[in-house]
Amino acid sequence: MRTIDWRDDHVVIIDQTRLPDVLVSLHLHTVDDLVDAIRRLAVRGAPALGVAGALGVALAALSTSDPAEVRALAARVRAARPTAVNLAWGVDRVLALLDHGAAAVVAEAVTVLEDDVRLNRALGHRGADWLQARVPGPINAHTHCNAGALACVEWGTALGVLRALHERDALGHVYADETRPLLQGARITAWELARLGVAHTLVVDSAGPSVIANGLVHAVVVGADRIAANGDVVNKIGTYPLALAAARAGIPFVVAAPESTVDLATPSGAAIPIEIRAADEVTGFGGARTAPEGTGALNYAFDVTPADLVTAIVTEARVVEPAAGGAI
Numbered sequence: 001m002r003t004i005d006w007r008d009d010h011v012v013i014i015d016q017t018r019l020p021d022v023l024v025s026l027h028l029h030t031v032d033d034l035v036d037a038i039r040r041l042a043v044r045g046a047p048a049l050g051v052a053g054a055l056g057v058a059l060a061a062l063s064t065s066d067p068a069e070v071r072a073l074a075a076r077v078r079a080a081r082p083t084a085v086n087l088a089w090g091v092d093r094v095l096a097l098l099d100h101g102a103a104a105v106v107a108e109a110v111t112v113l114e115d116d117v118r119l120n121r122a123l124g125h126r127g128a129d130w131l132q133a134r135v136p137g138p139i140n141a142h143t144h145c146n147a148g149a150l151a152c153v154e155w156g157t158a159l160g161v162l163r164a165l166h167e168r169d170a171l172g173h174v175y176a177d178e179t180r181p182l183l184q185g186a187r188i189t190a191w192e193l194a195r196l197g198v199a200h201t202l203v204v205d206s207a208g209p210s211v212i213a214n215g216l217v218h219a220v221v222v223g224a225d226r227i228a229a230n231g232d233v234v235n236k237i238g239t240y241p242l243a244l245a246a247a248r249a250g251i252p253f254v255v256a257a258p259e260s261t262v263d264l265a266t267p268s269g270a271a272i273p274i275e276i277r278a279a280d281e282v283t284g285f286g287g288a289r290t291a292p293e294g295t296g297a298l299n300y301a302f303d304v305t306p307a308d309l310v311t312a313i314v315t316e317a318r319v320v321e322p323a324a325g326g327a328i
């Protein structure tokens with residue numbers, strides 16, 4: 001079952017807000033449906049957002065023959081979440097075909113969808129190659145948030161690397177952060193790893209640096225939402241502390257992301273818009289308030305890991321080593 005797909009001229013997604021308890025599809029027939037699904041993370045993850053952006057333009061082009069209306073609808077999809085550059089990339093790539101008609105738009109959007117599987121499978125194996133060349137024996141890894149099949153179409157980025165190692169019988173134990181406040185790690189990564197048959201242990205986010213300091217893992221492998229031209233990496237909040245801990249422990253900090261996550265137009269992490277989400281995601285969960293009434297919260301959805309803490313950036317096409325001076 002694909003995370004996101006195109007069927008009968010509409011978008012079909014797994015509603016990730018229902019995982020791990022219920023595996024259910026959502027059928028999105030309008031741009032409004034899609035924007036809502038993106039904003040509440042029913043569909044999430046940088047590569048999946050790139051595909052959502054592409055398919056959103058297809059929905060728009062099928063809803064009206066007026067190019068101006070299509071562009072206005074596409075702009076709403078593009079603005080649904082600010083940080084993952086893939087969303088804008090997917091919209092822009094498909095919108096460029098608008099003058100060729102709706103059929104060409106739909107065809108390009110479907111190409112983006114199908115490419116995602118191939119590209120992420122390739123980066124997964126490239127990352128596994130890189131790690132196996134540096135870490136002998138079964139590799140224990142730490143990961144954060146969800147950068148798996150559910151952040152893509154059907155093959156993950158960071159979990160794609162771990163899946164490739166697992167297929168080679170070269171993966172040891174995986175430690176996964178729960179990833180507050182929306183628990184992508186506890187709800188989605190744990191679910192994916194269990195389905196893959198990968199031995200794994202869930203930890204609270206603040207335990208991640210201690211897992212690393214205590215020598216439980218040989219590498220940290222995470223995804224990314226945007227990689228700036230200088231190699232700075234934006235990923236889920238809580239990634240930066242893991243990079244600091246990995247550097248101190250002398251283990252590789254590996255970022256797995258397709259080339260569509262690299263944003264050469266953005267000079268550094270400081271220029272990347274960091275999504276700030278609603279305070280009530282922090283002050284409660286599942287509809288139950290945990291903090292006192294009136295308590296405010298600052299809910300950064302992402303953080304910036306400076307390039308000098310990034311051992312390797314693995315894409316479908318290359319491995320760049322920013323900490324060693326490698327340039328994107």
Ligand SMILES: CSC[C@H]1O[C@H](OP(=O)(O)O)[C@H](O)[C@@H]1O
Binds near residue numbers: 044046147148
């Ligand atoms: C494979 S990129 C996944 C990336 O996206 C996640 O953010 P969100 O769940 O808010 O979409 C997280 O940063 C993951 O690393």
